[in-house]
Amino acid sequence: MNMMALSNDFSESEQTLNLNELCVQHPTATYFVRASGDSMIDAGIHCDDVLVVDRSITARDGDIVVANLDHSFTVKKLELSPTIRLLPMNKADSDHQPQEIDQESVFDVFGVVTFVVHAIR
Amino acid sequence: MFxxxxxxxxxxxCExxxxxxxxxxxxxxxxxxxxxxxxLIKLLACSPQARELGFKMGLGSEQLGQLIKQHSSTQESQTLVKCxxxxxxxxxxxxRLFSSLEMLAPSVTPVAGDEAYLDLTNLKRLTHSSQKVKGSPEDLDLETGKQQLQDFTYELRNSIEQWLGLEILIGVGATxxxxxxxxxxxxxDCNHRPINPSYGKRDEHRGITILTDSEFSQSVLAKFSTSRIRGIGSKTLNKLSTLGIHNALELSQASSQQIGKRCSVLVEHLAIELAGLTSQLTSERVVENQFDSKQLRTSQTLSDAAKTKRADKLMGYEIQESLANYAKAHLKAHTKGHGKNSIANSLLRVVVAMLLNAHKELIERQxxxxxxxxxLERTDMHAQGEIFVDNKSISLAEPIESLGPIKTLCRQIFENMFRDKTHYHSIGLTLKCLDQYKAKQVSLFEEAMETEKLLHLDKNDQSFKLIQRYCELHDMSKQRKSPHKQSGxxxxPSYTSQWHELLRVN
Structure with a gap:
Protein backbone atom coordinates (compact mmCIF):
# COMPACT_ATOMS: atom_id res chain seq x y z
CA MET A 1 0.00 0.00 0.00
CA ASN A 2 2.82 2.34 0.95
CA MET A 3 4.59 1.49 -2.23
CA MET A 4 1.48 2.39 -4.19
CA ALA A 5 1.34 5.80 -2.56
CA LEU A 6 5.02 6.26 -3.21
CA SER A 7 4.72 5.37 -6.87
CA ASN A 8 1.98 7.96 -7.15
CA ASP A 9 4.43 10.45 -5.74
CA PHE A 10 6.94 9.38 -8.33
CA SER A 11 4.63 10.03 -11.19
CA GLU A 12 3.69 13.42 -9.87
CA SER A 13 7.26 14.52 -9.32
CA GLU A 14 9.04 16.81 -11.72
CA GLN A 15 10.05 15.54 -15.10
CA THR A 16 13.56 14.42 -15.88
CA LEU A 17 15.91 17.23 -16.83
CA ASN A 18 15.69 18.05 -20.47
CA LEU A 19 18.73 19.43 -22.24
CA ASN A 20 16.49 21.52 -24.48
CA GLU A 21 15.42 23.56 -21.46
CA LEU A 22 19.05 24.48 -20.84
CA CYS A 23 20.19 25.05 -24.41
CA VAL A 24 17.10 26.29 -26.21
CA GLN A 25 15.68 29.44 -24.65
CA HIS A 26 13.61 30.45 -27.67
CA PRO A 27 12.48 27.28 -29.44
CA THR A 28 10.76 29.10 -32.28
CA ALA A 29 13.86 31.15 -33.04
CA THR A 30 16.50 28.48 -32.52
CA TYR A 31 18.15 26.54 -35.32
CA PHE A 32 20.93 23.95 -35.15
CA VAL A 33 23.86 24.05 -37.52
CA ARG A 34 27.01 21.94 -37.79
CA ALA A 35 30.48 23.45 -37.76
CA SER A 36 33.15 22.42 -40.19
CA GLY A 37 36.82 23.35 -40.23
CA ASP A 38 38.94 24.50 -37.30
CA SER A 39 38.81 28.28 -37.60
CA MET A 40 37.00 28.63 -34.27
CA ILE A 41 38.92 26.04 -32.28
CA ASP A 42 39.98 28.56 -29.59
CA ALA A 43 36.31 29.25 -28.91
CA GLY A 44 35.77 25.55 -28.26
CA ILE A 45 34.11 24.96 -31.62
CA HIS A 46 35.52 21.88 -33.32
CA CYS A 47 34.77 20.34 -36.66
CA ASP A 48 31.41 18.52 -36.68
CA ASP A 49 30.17 20.16 -33.47
CA VAL A 50 26.51 21.09 -33.39
CA LEU A 51 25.93 24.78 -32.71
CA VAL A 52 22.80 26.12 -31.09
CA VAL A 53 21.92 29.34 -32.92
CA ASP A 54 19.42 31.73 -31.42
CA ARG A 55 18.00 34.23 -33.88
CA SER A 56 15.99 36.14 -31.32
CA ILE A 57 19.15 37.61 -29.78
CA THR A 58 20.49 40.76 -31.36
CA ALA A 59 24.19 40.30 -31.97
CA ARG A 60 26.57 42.43 -29.93
CA ASP A 61 30.25 43.13 -30.27
CA GLY A 62 32.20 40.02 -29.35
CA ASP A 63 29.39 37.53 -29.89
CA ILE A 64 30.07 34.38 -31.81
CA VAL A 65 27.68 34.46 -34.71
CA VAL A 66 26.61 32.44 -37.70
CA ALA A 67 26.62 34.89 -40.56
CA ASN A 68 25.86 34.84 -44.21
CA LEU A 69 28.80 36.45 -45.95
CA ASP A 70 28.60 36.66 -49.73
CA HIS A 71 26.10 33.81 -49.85
CA SER A 72 27.99 31.35 -47.73
CA PHE A 73 27.44 30.64 -44.07
CA THR A 74 30.27 31.04 -41.64
CA VAL A 75 30.74 30.97 -37.88
CA LYS A 76 33.02 33.68 -36.52
CA LYS A 77 33.44 36.20 -33.73
CA LEU A 78 31.68 39.43 -34.57
CA GLU A 79 33.53 42.71 -34.13
CA LEU A 80 31.42 45.83 -34.55
CA SER A 81 33.88 48.62 -33.85
CA PRO A 82 35.81 50.36 -35.25
CA THR A 83 34.71 48.46 -38.37
CA ILE A 84 32.56 45.41 -38.82
CA ARG A 85 34.78 42.36 -39.00
CA LEU A 86 34.45 38.62 -38.65
CA LEU A 87 37.30 37.22 -36.59
CA PRO A 88 38.43 33.62 -36.68
CA MET A 89 39.60 32.17 -33.37
CA ASN A 90 42.55 29.96 -34.10
CA LYS A 91 45.91 31.40 -33.06
CA ALA A 92 47.86 28.32 -34.11
CA ASP A 93 46.85 28.54 -37.74
CA SER A 94 47.71 31.80 -39.49
CA ASP A 95 45.68 30.79 -42.55
CA HIS A 96 42.59 32.15 -40.88
CA GLN A 97 42.48 35.90 -41.26
CA PRO A 98 39.86 38.44 -40.14
CA GLN A 99 37.31 39.26 -42.81
CA GLU A 100 36.39 42.90 -43.30
CA ILE A 101 32.78 43.64 -44.07
CA ASP A 102 32.70 46.45 -46.58
CA GLN A 103 29.91 48.20 -48.43
CA GLU A 104 29.99 45.76 -51.31
CA SER A 105 29.80 42.53 -49.38
CA VAL A 106 26.49 40.81 -48.89
CA PHE A 107 26.36 40.35 -45.17
CA ASP A 108 23.81 39.55 -42.56
CA VAL A 109 23.87 37.84 -39.21
CA PHE A 110 21.88 34.61 -39.25
CA GLY A 111 21.93 34.22 -35.49
CA VAL A 112 23.98 34.23 -32.32
CA VAL A 113 25.64 30.99 -31.21
CA THR A 114 24.58 30.26 -27.62
CA PHE A 115 25.78 26.68 -27.07
CA VAL A 116 28.20 24.21 -28.61
CA VAL A 117 27.44 20.48 -28.53
CA HIS A 118 30.72 18.63 -28.76
CA ALA A 119 31.04 14.86 -28.73
CA ILE A 120 34.20 13.71 -27.00
CA ARG A 121 34.14 10.10 -28.03
CA MET B 1 -10.17 45.03 -34.54
CA PHE B 2 -8.55 42.19 -36.46
CA CYS B 14 11.91 28.72 -46.53
CA GLU B 15 14.28 27.73 -49.32
CA LEU B 40 2.13 15.76 -64.83
CA ILE B 41 3.87 18.79 -63.40
CA LYS B 42 2.37 20.81 -60.62
CA LEU B 43 3.84 24.10 -59.57
CA LEU B 44 3.82 24.63 -55.81
CA ALA B 45 5.59 27.96 -55.56
CA CYS B 46 7.61 30.38 -57.61
CA SER B 47 9.83 33.28 -56.65
CA PRO B 48 9.19 36.81 -57.98
CA GLN B 49 12.06 36.35 -60.45
CA ALA B 50 10.45 33.16 -61.73
CA ARG B 51 7.20 35.05 -62.14
CA GLU B 52 9.03 37.46 -64.42
CA LEU B 53 9.95 34.49 -66.60
CA GLY B 54 6.28 33.69 -66.98
CA PHE B 55 5.75 31.16 -64.23
CA LYS B 56 2.58 31.54 -62.28
CA MET B 57 0.34 29.41 -60.15
CA GLY B 58 -2.38 27.68 -62.06
CA LEU B 59 -0.46 26.99 -65.24
CA GLY B 60 -1.24 23.73 -66.93
CA SER B 61 1.21 20.88 -66.85
CA GLU B 62 2.13 21.22 -70.50
CA GLN B 63 2.78 24.94 -70.32
CA LEU B 64 4.91 24.40 -67.25
CA GLY B 65 6.93 21.73 -68.94
CA GLN B 66 7.60 24.04 -71.87
CA LEU B 67 8.60 26.94 -69.65
CA ILE B 68 10.94 24.77 -67.62
CA LYS B 69 12.56 23.38 -70.77
CA GLN B 70 12.87 26.83 -72.26
CA HIS B 71 14.59 28.35 -69.27
CA SER B 72 16.78 25.38 -68.40
CA SER B 73 18.39 25.02 -71.79
CA THR B 74 19.24 28.61 -72.67
CA GLN B 75 22.45 30.19 -71.48
CA GLU B 76 20.88 32.91 -69.42
CA SER B 77 22.66 34.94 -66.82
CA GLN B 78 20.11 33.82 -64.27
CA THR B 79 19.50 30.14 -64.53
CA LEU B 80 16.24 28.77 -63.31
CA VAL B 81 16.57 26.81 -60.08
CA LYS B 82 14.14 23.96 -59.69
CA CYS B 83 13.57 22.06 -56.53
CA ARG B 96 7.46 28.15 -35.80
CA LEU B 97 5.46 30.94 -37.40
CA PHE B 98 2.34 30.00 -35.49
CA SER B 99 4.08 29.50 -32.17
CA SER B 100 5.78 32.87 -32.56
CA LEU B 101 2.49 34.53 -33.39
CA GLU B 102 0.94 32.95 -30.36
CA MET B 103 3.75 34.33 -28.21
CA LEU B 104 3.49 37.82 -29.64
CA ALA B 105 -0.19 38.34 -30.33
CA PRO B 106 -3.29 38.08 -28.16
CA SER B 107 -5.50 35.67 -30.02
CA VAL B 108 -4.43 33.72 -33.08
CA THR B 109 -6.79 31.99 -35.49
CA PRO B 110 -4.89 30.07 -38.14
CA VAL B 111 -6.38 30.00 -41.60
CA ALA B 112 -3.80 28.03 -43.51
CA GLY B 113 -0.16 27.03 -43.17
CA ASP B 114 0.94 30.54 -43.97
CA GLU B 115 -1.82 32.84 -42.80
CA ALA B 116 -3.74 33.68 -39.66
CA TYR B 117 -6.14 36.15 -38.16
CA LEU B 118 -5.29 37.91 -34.92
CA ASP B 119 -8.03 39.30 -32.74
CA LEU B 120 -6.77 42.65 -31.49
CA THR B 121 -9.88 43.57 -29.52
CA ASN B 122 -8.03 43.35 -26.26
CA LEU B 123 -5.08 45.25 -27.59
CA LYS B 124 -6.98 48.48 -27.81
CA ARG B 125 -10.56 49.45 -28.37
CA LEU B 126 -10.56 51.48 -31.51
CA THR B 127 -13.59 53.02 -33.09
CA HIS B 128 -13.94 53.12 -36.79
CA SER B 129 -15.43 56.57 -37.21
CA SER B 130 -13.23 59.58 -37.53
CA GLN B 131 -16.05 62.06 -36.98
CA LYS B 132 -15.17 62.71 -33.38
CA VAL B 133 -14.65 66.26 -32.19
CA LYS B 134 -10.97 67.07 -32.12
CA GLY B 135 -9.45 67.37 -28.74
CA SER B 136 -12.08 65.30 -27.02
CA PRO B 137 -10.85 62.50 -24.79
CA GLU B 138 -12.11 59.94 -27.32
CA ASP B 139 -10.07 61.56 -30.02
CA LEU B 140 -6.94 61.43 -27.94
CA ASP B 141 -7.74 57.84 -27.17
CA LEU B 142 -8.05 57.15 -30.86
CA GLU B 143 -4.68 58.70 -31.52
CA THR B 144 -2.90 56.71 -28.83
CA GLY B 145 -4.77 53.62 -29.99
CA LYS B 146 -3.53 54.13 -33.51
CA GLN B 147 -0.02 54.59 -32.28
CA GLN B 148 -0.30 51.45 -30.21
CA LEU B 149 -1.63 49.50 -33.15
CA GLN B 150 1.19 50.74 -35.31
CA ASP B 151 3.80 49.87 -32.71
CA PHE B 152 2.29 46.43 -32.26
CA THR B 153 2.29 45.58 -35.95
CA TYR B 154 5.82 46.88 -36.50
CA GLU B 155 7.05 44.93 -33.53
CA LEU B 156 5.28 41.80 -34.75
CA ARG B 157 6.66 42.06 -38.25
CA ASN B 158 10.19 42.79 -37.06
CA SER B 159 10.18 39.99 -34.52
CA ILE B 160 8.98 37.36 -36.98
CA GLU B 161 11.58 38.52 -39.43
CA GLN B 162 14.37 38.36 -36.90
CA TRP B 163 13.34 35.14 -35.21
CA LEU B 164 12.41 33.07 -38.21
CA GLY B 165 13.90 34.95 -41.12
CA LEU B 166 10.48 35.14 -42.75
CA GLU B 167 8.87 38.27 -44.10
CA ILE B 168 5.22 38.69 -43.28
CA LEU B 169 2.45 41.00 -44.42
CA ILE B 170 -0.02 42.46 -41.97
CA GLY B 171 -3.40 44.00 -42.67
CA VAL B 172 -5.43 45.55 -39.88
CA GLY B 173 -9.11 46.41 -40.02
CA ALA B 174 -12.29 46.54 -38.00
CA THR B 175 -13.40 43.18 -39.38
CA ASP B 189 2.37 47.71 -52.13
CA CYS B 190 5.42 45.54 -51.54
CA ASN B 191 5.47 44.27 -55.08
CA HIS B 192 5.22 47.72 -56.57
CA ARG B 193 7.38 49.79 -54.29
CA PRO B 194 11.09 49.32 -54.68
CA ILE B 195 13.27 49.04 -51.62
CA ASN B 196 14.35 52.50 -50.61
CA PRO B 197 17.93 52.66 -51.81
CA SER B 198 19.01 55.64 -49.77
CA TYR B 199 18.58 53.75 -46.52
CA GLY B 200 19.53 50.38 -47.88
CA LYS B 201 16.81 49.04 -45.66
CA ARG B 202 13.11 48.57 -45.98
CA ASP B 203 11.03 51.50 -44.87
CA GLU B 204 9.05 50.87 -41.77
CA HIS B 205 5.61 50.86 -43.37
CA ARG B 206 6.53 48.12 -45.78
CA GLY B 207 4.28 45.09 -45.52
CA ILE B 208 1.78 46.73 -43.20
CA THR B 209 -1.56 48.32 -44.04
CA ILE B 210 -3.75 49.63 -41.24
CA LEU B 211 -7.31 50.41 -42.26
CA THR B 212 -8.52 52.39 -39.28
CA ASP B 213 -8.70 55.77 -40.92
CA SER B 214 -11.93 55.79 -42.90
CA GLU B 215 -10.69 58.03 -45.70
CA PHE B 216 -7.63 55.92 -46.22
CA SER B 217 -9.53 52.65 -46.09
CA GLN B 218 -12.04 53.97 -48.62
CA SER B 219 -9.24 54.76 -51.01
CA VAL B 220 -7.85 51.25 -50.52
CA LEU B 221 -11.24 49.60 -50.95
CA ALA B 222 -11.91 51.52 -54.15
CA LYS B 223 -8.84 49.91 -55.70
CA PHE B 224 -10.14 46.42 -55.04
CA SER B 225 -12.23 44.87 -57.74
CA THR B 226 -14.87 42.51 -56.40
CA SER B 227 -13.19 39.59 -58.14
CA ARG B 228 -10.29 39.85 -55.71
CA ILE B 229 -12.42 39.42 -52.63
CA ARG B 230 -12.34 35.91 -51.35
CA GLY B 231 -15.64 34.14 -51.32
CA ILE B 232 -16.90 35.81 -54.47
CA GLY B 233 -17.06 33.52 -57.45
CA SER B 234 -17.75 34.21 -61.09
CA LYS B 235 -21.53 33.89 -60.76
CA THR B 236 -21.75 36.29 -57.85
CA LEU B 237 -19.43 38.59 -59.71
CA ASN B 238 -21.88 38.82 -62.58
CA LYS B 239 -24.79 39.44 -60.25
CA LEU B 240 -22.87 42.18 -58.50
CA SER B 241 -21.91 43.87 -61.74
CA THR B 242 -25.57 44.01 -62.77
CA LEU B 243 -26.13 45.85 -59.50
CA GLY B 244 -23.40 48.26 -60.51
CA ILE B 245 -20.94 46.98 -57.95
CA HIS B 246 -17.43 46.59 -59.26
CA ASN B 247 -15.18 47.22 -56.33
CA ALA B 248 -15.00 46.61 -52.62
CA LEU B 249 -15.94 50.19 -51.77
CA GLU B 250 -19.16 49.98 -53.78
CA LEU B 251 -19.96 46.67 -52.14
CA SER B 252 -19.43 48.14 -48.69
CA GLN B 253 -21.72 51.07 -49.49
CA ALA B 254 -24.48 48.98 -51.06
CA SER B 255 -27.53 48.11 -49.07
CA SER B 256 -26.73 44.82 -47.47
CA GLN B 257 -30.36 43.74 -47.55
CA GLN B 258 -30.53 44.22 -51.27
CA ILE B 259 -27.32 42.26 -51.67
CA GLY B 260 -28.73 39.53 -49.47
CA LYS B 261 -31.79 39.26 -51.66
CA ARG B 262 -29.94 39.17 -54.93
CA CYS B 263 -26.90 37.16 -53.92
CA SER B 264 -26.16 34.70 -51.17
CA VAL B 265 -26.09 35.41 -47.48
CA LEU B 266 -22.36 35.04 -47.62
CA VAL B 267 -22.04 38.08 -49.90
CA GLU B 268 -24.34 40.04 -47.63
CA HIS B 269 -22.06 39.08 -44.78
CA LEU B 270 -19.05 40.26 -46.79
CA ALA B 271 -20.73 43.58 -47.57
CA ILE B 272 -21.43 44.20 -43.91
CA GLU B 273 -17.90 43.25 -42.97
CA LEU B 274 -16.48 45.57 -45.59
CA ALA B 275 -18.46 48.41 -44.13
CA GLY B 276 -16.49 47.78 -40.96
CA LEU B 277 -19.38 46.35 -39.01
CA THR B 278 -19.12 42.93 -37.51
CA SER B 279 -21.76 40.86 -39.17
CA GLN B 280 -24.42 39.67 -36.82
CA LEU B 281 -25.85 37.23 -39.30
CA THR B 282 -26.33 33.94 -37.62
CA SER B 283 -28.21 32.19 -40.34
CA GLU B 284 -27.25 28.60 -40.77
CA ARG B 285 -25.62 29.13 -44.10
CA VAL B 286 -23.24 31.72 -42.84
CA VAL B 287 -22.33 29.61 -39.88
CA GLU B 288 -21.71 26.70 -42.16
CA ASN B 289 -19.68 28.74 -44.57
CA GLN B 290 -17.66 30.27 -41.85
CA PHE B 291 -14.43 28.49 -41.39
CA ASP B 292 -13.92 27.11 -37.93
CA SER B 293 -10.30 27.64 -37.27
CA LYS B 294 -9.81 25.70 -34.11
CA GLN B 295 -10.95 22.57 -35.77
CA LEU B 296 -8.95 23.10 -38.87
CA ARG B 297 -5.78 23.74 -37.00
CA THR B 298 -6.04 20.46 -35.20
CA SER B 299 -7.13 18.54 -38.18
CA GLN B 300 -4.79 19.80 -40.76
CA THR B 301 -1.20 18.76 -40.93
CA LEU B 302 0.91 21.68 -41.88
CA SER B 303 2.35 20.23 -44.97
CA ASP B 304 -1.21 19.57 -46.01
CA ALA B 305 -2.04 23.16 -45.31
CA ALA B 306 0.68 24.31 -47.62
CA LYS B 307 -0.51 21.90 -50.26
CA THR B 308 -4.09 22.94 -49.93
CA LYS B 309 -3.18 26.56 -50.07
CA ARG B 310 -1.34 26.11 -53.33
CA ALA B 311 -4.14 24.15 -54.87
CA ASP B 312 -6.53 26.90 -53.96
CA LYS B 313 -4.41 29.60 -55.39
CA LEU B 314 -4.75 27.67 -58.58
CA MET B 315 -8.23 29.07 -58.91
CA GLY B 316 -7.81 32.15 -56.82
CA TYR B 317 -10.22 30.86 -54.27
CA GLU B 318 -9.71 30.25 -50.64
CA ILE B 319 -10.67 26.85 -49.46
CA GLN B 320 -11.08 27.50 -45.80
CA GLU B 321 -13.20 30.59 -45.86
CA SER B 322 -15.81 29.76 -48.38
CA LEU B 323 -15.19 26.77 -50.52
CA ALA B 324 -14.69 23.79 -48.32
CA ASN B 325 -17.96 23.63 -46.57
CA TYR B 326 -16.52 23.16 -43.21
CA ALA B 327 -19.70 22.59 -41.39
CA LYS B 328 -19.80 21.98 -37.70
CA ALA B 329 -22.77 20.31 -36.21
CA HIS B 330 -23.10 19.97 -32.51
CA LEU B 331 -24.46 16.66 -31.62
CA LYS B 332 -25.01 15.23 -28.25
CA ALA B 333 -24.63 11.61 -28.98
CA HIS B 334 -24.72 10.11 -25.57
CA THR B 335 -24.37 6.44 -25.60
CA LYS B 336 -26.95 5.93 -22.89
CA GLY B 337 -30.23 4.56 -24.14
CA HIS B 338 -29.08 4.37 -27.75
CA GLY B 339 -27.71 1.55 -29.71
CA LYS B 340 -24.41 1.90 -31.47
CA ASN B 341 -26.02 1.96 -34.85
CA SER B 342 -28.42 4.78 -34.11
CA ILE B 343 -25.58 7.08 -33.07
CA ALA B 344 -23.50 6.07 -36.01
CA ASN B 345 -26.46 6.60 -38.28
CA SER B 346 -27.36 10.00 -36.91
CA LEU B 347 -23.76 11.15 -37.22
CA LEU B 348 -23.61 9.76 -40.70
CA ARG B 349 -26.76 11.64 -41.61
CA VAL B 350 -25.01 14.84 -40.54
CA VAL B 351 -22.03 13.97 -42.67
CA VAL B 352 -24.26 13.41 -45.68
CA ALA B 353 -26.14 16.65 -45.06
CA MET B 354 -22.87 18.57 -44.91
CA LEU B 355 -21.67 16.78 -47.97
CA LEU B 356 -24.75 17.79 -49.95
CA ASN B 357 -24.06 21.40 -49.07
CA ALA B 358 -20.41 21.19 -49.92
CA HIS B 359 -21.14 19.36 -53.12
CA LYS B 360 -23.58 22.00 -54.23
CA GLU B 361 -20.81 24.55 -53.78
CA LEU B 362 -18.45 22.31 -55.69
CA ILE B 363 -20.76 22.05 -58.68
CA GLU B 364 -21.61 25.73 -58.55
CA ARG B 365 -17.98 26.66 -58.82
CA GLN B 366 -17.18 23.92 -61.30
CA LEU B 376 -14.60 13.95 -35.28
CA GLU B 377 -14.21 15.72 -31.98
CA ARG B 378 -14.76 13.51 -28.96
CA THR B 379 -14.49 13.59 -25.21
CA ASP B 380 -12.62 10.73 -23.68
CA MET B 381 -14.42 9.54 -20.57
CA HIS B 382 -11.27 7.95 -19.21
CA ALA B 383 -9.14 11.03 -19.63
CA GLN B 384 -11.20 13.40 -17.46
CA GLY B 385 -13.19 14.93 -20.22
CA GLU B 386 -10.22 15.86 -22.33
CA ILE B 387 -11.17 16.66 -25.91
CA PHE B 388 -9.61 14.69 -28.70
CA VAL B 389 -9.86 15.27 -32.39
CA ASP B 390 -9.73 12.41 -34.83
CA ASN B 391 -9.34 13.03 -38.48
CA LYS B 392 -9.00 10.83 -41.44
CA SER B 393 -8.61 11.71 -45.04
CA ILE B 394 -8.42 9.92 -48.31
CA SER B 395 -6.65 11.44 -51.22
CA LEU B 396 -7.84 10.37 -54.59
CA ALA B 397 -5.58 9.63 -57.49
CA GLU B 398 -8.42 10.64 -59.79
CA PRO B 399 -10.40 13.66 -58.74
CA ILE B 400 -14.09 13.10 -58.26
CA GLU B 401 -16.89 15.54 -58.72
CA SER B 402 -19.96 13.34 -58.74
CA LEU B 403 -21.81 12.92 -55.52
CA GLY B 404 -22.34 9.17 -55.34
CA PRO B 405 -18.74 8.03 -55.01
CA ILE B 406 -17.91 10.82 -52.57
CA LYS B 407 -20.81 9.76 -50.42
CA THR B 408 -19.65 6.16 -50.37
CA LEU B 409 -16.13 7.24 -49.54
CA CYS B 410 -17.36 9.43 -46.72
CA ARG B 411 -19.33 6.55 -45.29
CA GLN B 412 -16.28 4.35 -45.41
CA ILE B 413 -14.05 6.87 -43.73
CA PHE B 414 -16.63 7.49 -41.09
CA GLU B 415 -17.25 3.84 -40.33
CA ASN B 416 -13.55 3.41 -40.01
CA MET B 417 -13.34 6.17 -37.42
CA PHE B 418 -16.45 5.64 -35.40
CA ARG B 419 -16.01 4.13 -31.98
CA ASP B 420 -18.72 2.87 -29.75
CA LYS B 421 -19.30 4.33 -26.27
CA THR B 422 -17.77 7.64 -27.15
CA HIS B 423 -19.18 11.07 -26.58
CA TYR B 424 -18.94 13.00 -29.81
CA HIS B 425 -19.16 16.79 -29.81
CA SER B 426 -18.86 17.79 -33.35
CA ILE B 427 -18.18 16.50 -36.75
CA GLY B 428 -16.68 18.17 -39.75
CA LEU B 429 -16.13 17.45 -43.39
CA THR B 430 -13.64 19.02 -45.73
CA LEU B 431 -13.22 18.58 -49.41
CA LYS B 432 -9.59 19.44 -49.97
CA CYS B 433 -7.20 20.08 -52.83
CA LEU B 434 -9.83 21.49 -55.10
CA ASP B 435 -9.15 21.89 -58.73
CA GLN B 436 -10.93 23.43 -61.65
CA TYR B 437 -13.22 21.03 -63.43
CA LYS B 438 -12.27 22.15 -66.90
CA ALA B 439 -8.58 21.71 -66.34
CA LYS B 440 -8.96 17.96 -66.15
CA GLN B 441 -11.67 17.53 -68.68
CA VAL B 442 -10.09 14.68 -70.55
CA SER B 443 -9.28 12.36 -67.72
CA LEU B 444 -12.49 13.23 -66.02
CA PHE B 445 -14.45 11.96 -68.93
CA GLU B 446 -13.00 8.52 -68.41
CA GLU B 447 -13.62 8.77 -64.75
CA ALA B 448 -17.21 9.83 -65.31
CA MET B 449 -17.79 6.80 -67.43
CA GLU B 450 -16.50 4.54 -64.73
CA THR B 451 -18.45 6.27 -62.05
CA GLU B 452 -21.59 5.72 -64.00
CA LYS B 453 -20.82 2.07 -64.22
CA LEU B 454 -20.17 1.95 -60.53
CA LEU B 455 -23.43 3.60 -59.70
CA HIS B 456 -25.16 1.12 -61.87
CA LEU B 457 -23.52 -1.67 -59.95
CA ASP B 458 -24.61 -0.09 -56.75
CA LYS B 459 -28.21 -0.13 -57.84
CA ASN B 460 -27.97 -3.86 -58.39
CA ASP B 461 -26.78 -4.18 -54.83
CA GLN B 462 -23.31 -5.22 -55.79
CA SER B 463 -21.75 -2.88 -53.34
CA PHE B 464 -18.84 -5.19 -52.85
CA LYS B 465 -17.36 -4.17 -56.15
CA LEU B 466 -17.79 -0.57 -55.28
CA ILE B 467 -15.70 -0.99 -52.20
CA GLN B 468 -13.09 -2.84 -54.10
CA ARG B 469 -12.88 -0.05 -56.60
CA TYR B 470 -12.27 2.49 -53.90
CA CYS B 471 -9.65 0.36 -52.27
CA GLU B 472 -7.89 0.57 -55.56
CA LEU B 473 -8.30 4.32 -55.62
CA HIS B 474 -6.92 4.54 -52.16
CA ASP B 475 -3.87 2.51 -53.03
CA MET B 476 -3.22 4.65 -56.05
CA SER B 477 -3.32 7.74 -53.92
CA LYS B 478 -0.62 6.23 -51.75
CA GLN B 479 1.56 5.86 -54.76
CA ARG B 480 1.04 9.48 -55.49
CA LYS B 481 2.52 10.43 -52.17
CA SER B 482 5.51 8.11 -52.41
CA PRO B 483 8.86 9.54 -53.47
CA HIS B 484 8.97 10.20 -57.15
CA LYS B 485 11.23 8.36 -59.45
CA GLN B 486 12.79 11.51 -60.82
CA SER B 487 16.41 11.46 -59.86
CA GLY B 488 18.70 14.41 -60.36
CA PRO B 493 18.31 19.21 -47.13
CA SER B 494 16.15 18.69 -44.07
CA TYR B 495 17.86 21.47 -42.17
CA THR B 496 15.49 21.35 -39.26
CA SER B 497 14.52 17.70 -38.99
CA GLN B 498 17.60 15.52 -39.69
CA TRP B 499 20.80 15.72 -37.66
CA HIS B 500 22.95 14.58 -40.53
CA GLU B 501 21.53 17.21 -42.86
CA LEU B 502 22.18 20.29 -40.72
CA LEU B 503 23.47 23.41 -42.40
CA ARG B 504 27.30 23.37 -42.50
CA VAL B 505 29.12 26.50 -41.43
CA ASN B 506 32.84 27.11 -41.89
Missing part, protein backbone atom coordinates in the same frame (compact mmCIF):
# COMPACT_ATOMS: atom_id res chain seq x y z
CA UNK B 3 -5.22 41.68 -38.11
CA UNK B 4 -4.59 39.34 -40.98
CA UNK B 5 -1.07 37.99 -41.11
CA UNK B 6 0.17 36.36 -44.26
CA UNK B 7 3.55 34.99 -45.13
CA UNK B 8 3.90 35.47 -48.89
CA UNK B 9 5.69 32.75 -50.86
CA UNK B 10 6.32 30.75 -47.72
CA UNK B 11 7.90 27.86 -49.61
CA UNK B 12 10.26 30.18 -51.44
CA UNK B 13 11.16 32.03 -48.26
CA UNK B 16 15.97 31.13 -49.21
CA UNK B 17 16.52 31.02 -45.47
CA UNK B 18 19.16 28.31 -45.66
CA UNK B 19 20.25 28.92 -49.22
CA UNK B 20 20.46 32.72 -49.48
CA UNK B 21 22.50 32.42 -52.66
CA UNK B 22 19.25 31.56 -54.44
CA UNK B 23 17.71 34.93 -53.60
CA UNK B 24 18.89 36.51 -56.81
CA UNK B 25 17.83 33.62 -59.02
CA UNK B 26 14.45 32.56 -60.28
CA UNK B 27 13.34 29.62 -58.18
CA UNK B 28 10.44 27.25 -58.56
CA UNK B 29 9.22 24.47 -56.29
CA UNK B 30 7.30 21.83 -58.13
CA UNK B 31 6.43 18.20 -58.08
CA UNK B 32 5.71 15.86 -60.89
CA UNK B 33 3.61 12.78 -60.95
CA UNK B 34 3.81 10.06 -63.52
CA UNK B 35 0.25 9.37 -64.41
CA UNK B 36 -0.77 6.83 -67.00
CA UNK B 37 2.60 7.04 -68.66
CA UNK B 38 2.66 10.81 -68.95
CA UNK B 39 4.34 13.26 -66.61
CA UNK B 84 11.29 19.45 -55.15
CA UNK B 85 9.15 20.35 -52.14
CA UNK B 86 10.93 19.94 -48.82
CA UNK B 87 7.78 19.45 -46.79
CA UNK B 88 9.59 18.83 -43.50
CA UNK B 89 11.24 22.24 -43.72
CA UNK B 90 8.04 24.05 -44.68
CA UNK B 91 6.08 22.34 -41.93
CA UNK B 92 8.74 23.22 -39.36
CA UNK B 93 8.84 26.89 -40.30
CA UNK B 94 5.09 27.08 -40.49
CA UNK B 95 4.88 25.63 -36.97
CA UNK B 176 -11.68 40.09 -40.72
CA UNK B 177 -12.63 40.90 -44.29
CA UNK B 178 -11.17 44.39 -43.99
CA UNK B 179 -8.02 43.01 -42.39
CA UNK B 180 -7.69 40.57 -45.24
CA UNK B 181 -8.06 43.32 -47.83
CA UNK B 182 -5.49 45.36 -45.91
CA UNK B 183 -3.09 42.46 -46.15
CA UNK B 184 -3.63 42.17 -49.88
CA UNK B 185 -3.07 45.89 -50.24
CA UNK B 186 0.18 45.50 -48.34
CA UNK B 187 1.23 42.74 -50.70
CA UNK B 188 0.44 44.88 -53.71
CA UNK B 367 -14.62 22.26 -59.13
CA UNK B 368 -13.45 18.76 -58.40
CA UNK B 369 -11.82 17.52 -55.26
CA UNK B 370 -8.75 15.40 -54.73
CA UNK B 371 -9.04 14.78 -51.03
CA UNK B 372 -11.79 14.14 -48.54
CA UNK B 373 -11.37 14.54 -44.83
CA UNK B 374 -13.64 13.83 -41.91
CA UNK B 375 -13.03 15.24 -38.47
CA UNK B 489 16.09 16.86 -59.15
CA UNK B 490 17.37 18.41 -55.98
CA UNK B 491 15.40 18.73 -52.82
CA UNK B 492 16.88 20.98 -50.20
Missing amino acids: AHVYCPDLLIQ HLFRPELKSQPLIVYESITHQGSE LPNRELYADLSK KTLAYLGCMAAEH LICHEIEII LPKS
